[in-house]
Amino acid sequence: MKRLAGLLLFAYCILTVTVVFxxxxxxxxxxxxxxxxxxxxxxxxxxxxxxxxxxxxxxxxxxxxxxxxxxxxxxxxxxxxxxxxxxxxxxxxxxxxxxxxxxxxxxxxxxxxxxxxxxxxxxxxxxxxxxxxxxxxxxxxxxxxxxxxCMAIFYNTKLWEKAGLKGTPKTWDEFLSAGRKLRAAGIDPFVAHFYGQQWENHTFWMNYAFAYLGTKGFTDLAFGRVKFSDPRVVKSFKIFADMRDAKLFINGITGGILGEDIFPQNKVAMWWFGSWEIGVWKQTAPNFQDFDVFYPPKPADATNPCLLPGxxxxxxxxxxxxxxxxxxxxxxxxxxxxxxxxxxxxxxxxxxxxxxxxxxxxxxxxxxxxxxWMGSLFYGQYQNPTLWGEMLSKINIEIQSIIMGEKTPEQVCKFLDEEYERIDIRFNGPKEGRQ
Amino acid sequence: MLKRQWKHREIMYLFFVLPALIFFGVFVIYPFIKNFLITFYSWDGINEMKFVGLEQYKKALFQSPDFWKPIKNAAFLALMGITVQNGLALLLAWIVDKELKGARFYRVIFFIPPMLSFVVIGFLWKWILEPNQGILNIFLKNIGLGKWALAWLGLRETALPTVAMVNIWASFGWGFVMFLAALQGIERDIYEAARIDGANNFQEFWKITFPLLLPIITSVSILTILGAMQQFDLIYVMTGGGPAGATEVPVNQMYMQAFQNGMWGYATTLGVLLGVILFLISIFQLQIKKWLVDW
Structure with missing residues (x-):
């Protein structure tokens, strides 16, 4: 009995020491x-x-x-x-x-x-x-x-009113027309980080690439089964030419203009950016409330939904x-x-x-x-091969060429096909030798 | 006996320099060799490396614009640095050396930009050059030169020259300080003798100052080229390499290949190739310096 009590006491001590220390x-x-x-x-x-x-x-x-x-x-x-x-x-x-x-x-x-x-x-x-x-x-x-x-187009409600605009554009033509009205009212219509290697370049394009190609078509494009010179892909790049011709872009958009600097200061009417900026403004511009958001409108000939990054x-x-x-x-x-x-x-x-x-x-x-809108994201809806990252770097640069009027969407797509071929060979070896 | 003592001393000296030698070996020699070896491998930065031989050199030198286009842009920055930046630095150092009134004040002023980081300078100039609200364009519009109010960083024709001008503004102070120190080291007696012989200011500069400054001009030029060819922060902040790749420089390209595309082996190859080019340029310049001094 004594031995058992001693054993129990010993076990208790060990347990206490273990728990305490x-x-x-x-x-x-x-x-x-x-x-x-x-x-x-x-x-x-x-x-x-x-x-x-x-x-x-x-x-x-x-x-x-x-x-x-x-x-x-x-x-x-x-x-x-x-x-x-x-x-x-x-x-x-x-x-x-x-x-x-x-x-x-x-x-x-x-x-x-x-x-x-x-x-x-x-x-x-x-x-x-x-x-x-x-x-x-x-x-x-x-x-x-x-x-x-989720990304969307932020718009400045004050500037919107100043240009006599009511409601938000639902179609691509309405979007371009709103931009023209803003420009006529002396307001810079649109800013986005379309410079350097910013991801905003290719994500804006991807909305429209999904609208023209659908999710399967886009995956096929990423894997090289659809060419960039496919008319649907060319159309997806044409949106930049449309915006340029309608004078939507703020002067010098390819030179690193920061939307976060000028949008809350009422200096541009629309900004392509993400929902997280609302949290940023809470810290940097707590009094800025004159804004709202709208879903990017798609061109009439795009048969699929316009999917958002996010x-x-x-x-x-x-x-x-x-x-x-x-x-x-x-x-x-x-x-x-x-x-x-x-x-x-x-x-x-x-x-x-x-x-x-x-x-x-x-x-x-x-x-x-x-x-x-969280149900209309392209996230997780497509696959891409390893070489896609390098292709996106090329796409970023080519988008800027269109905005600056140096290349047409057709020229850009032809160039991207050539680049794809070159990168594909480097990653996967010559096509004729592949299984 | 003496010989044995000397040997003992030699071993002792070796022990004194050993810590520095080990430090140098571990942190300079080993990374240098390792870096060179990585160029023969395809590597994602995390996992095992795959041997690809000279494939990445072939790609960089002959198959892709990833290397030569940024080198061309960096060469432009270097050229502007050697001519405009160093010319300006030399001119200002020469003026200040002439015991100009308020010379000390100018010395401080000219040395302020190099004290700032390129990131700060990049943001400062980006703000000044902003096409719509930037003070440069507002100023140009107010003095009736609205046509010159361009999107300086947003056009292919102007982006690189604009970045080059900012680089000059940020860096000329180094050359200024080095030239001024060299100028102050020249004996005044030589100038006095030249003046007695009837030399004018230009002759003094051309026949005395310039030849005596040649060694420092070569050193400053080498540093300018090395600095310009390795420029990164200014470009990263001001243009991100845009518009449409117009301001991409080698280090910017390496950064993108390593951190954006996960191609560390290729990025390292670009680094080694840049290193070789810079080494050859430095050797060439030192040869020119030797030739000029002999001449």
Missing amino acids: AEPIKLVYWHYFTDRDAVLKKIAADFEKQTGIQVDVQNYGPPEAYDRRLNAATRGKALPDLITITLNINNYAAYVRGGHFLDLTPYMDKEWRSSIPENYLRGFTFTADDLSVYGVKKAGLYGLPVDAN GPGAAITVNANGKNTEAAVKFVKYLTSKAPQLLYAESSQNIPVNLNARKEMKAGSKLAKFVP
Whole structure:
């Protein structure tokens, strides 16, 4: 009996010592969102209260510097437990190939899965079909979005009124006509970041490429099964010539004019940009309220819907080689659940990724206007080969050639066909020798 | 006995320089060799490298405009640097050296731009050159030169010369300081003797100042070429390489290939090729310097 009591006492002491002196689980979370650092820290603190798991939220913005840090940390095997990634997993194929990101599939229960739009999950999944395209060894879900966004055309309601415009354009001709009216009223109609290698160049074109080609046609274009000289693709580039001829572009648009500088100052009527800017204005121009948004109108001869760029914004993934992967997954689940998502959306003015949280957004708010369009995004609706990234760099440059009047859409498409051929041979070898 | 002591000393000296040698080897020699080796591999920056031999050199030199077009643009920046930038720096240094009233003030003023980072300068000039609200165009319009109020960074014809002018504005201060230091090192007696012999200002400059400045002119020229050929921040901030690739420079191209397209092996190849070109230019300039000095 004495021996048993002694044994129990010993076990109790061991347990007490273990509990008292055990290190609490501490996760490290890297991100690059200066505007969202505070709310992420608040969510991490709430999570700690509920679970006892500490999350050290570390901001390594801006994004360019963050990308370099991530790359270096991967090579040095020094990744944190929780890692911010963006857009879709295709951009991180190299990390997945190297076994650095955790496959979240086994952790996603039915309820968690159904709270996030299916196409977003698709965007972070490597399917069995993708394996050969991206050289990934194992199919799976390698990340989850934490917020969402959508691009649209912002317009300045004051300038709109000044030009005598009522309502927003629904067709391409109405859009061009609105631009002409604005120009006649002495107002610069349209600005976008159509310079350098800015992604706004090709994303604006992609709206219309989808409208003319449809999602399957666009995938075929990306894989070289449809030529750029196809009349439908030529038409998708013609929209830039139409806008140029209607004098819609602000003077010097290809020279790096920043919409974020001039749009809130009432110096241009329309700006092609994303929903996240509403959150940015909350900090940089809190009094600017004279704006609204509209869906880009499509030309009458485009037979498919005009699809918008957008989808998941910031995303998170778990370090597959971390010490506390279970706890890290727990945090990801918490971050993407309804209450933290509402807090995140309210604070950052970004669209929540959680569908239940979206339903509870304030009706009538500018941000809520984007929500119905979230079903018309081209995100996750097409596939592209590895060479597509380099093609987009070429497309960015060629769009500027059209805007400057140096090339016609036909010349641009002919050139892009030649470039595609050249890049394809480099990536995949001579066509005649291929299987 | 003496020989043994000397050997002992030699070993001791080697120990003194060893930390620096190790540091130099690890952080300079090894990355240099590694960098060169990467050019023979296709690499995404994360995973295993795939050997491709000279394929990437072939692509850069003969198959793609990725290398030669930016080199041409950088060469233009370098040419403008050597002629306009260094000419201006030399002229201003010469004027200030003439014991001009307020010379100290000018010395400080001319050296302010090089103290600023290219990023700050890029944003500053982008704001000045903004085609619609920028102060340069507003000024031109107000003095009746509205026709000259162009989209400076948005047109193929003007973007590169505009960036070159900003680069000159940002960099001439370095040359100015170096030329001024060299000018102040020239013995005044030589000028006095020349004046007694009846030399005018131009003759003084051409026969005395210029020949004595030749070594420093060569050094400044080499630095100018190296700086211009490796320009990145200014272009990145002002034009991003646009419009339509008109201001793309080699480092900008490397950045894009590595960070946007994930082609680290190819980006490294572009870097090595640029390094070789810069090395050859420097050797050529040093030969010219030697030839001029001998002459």
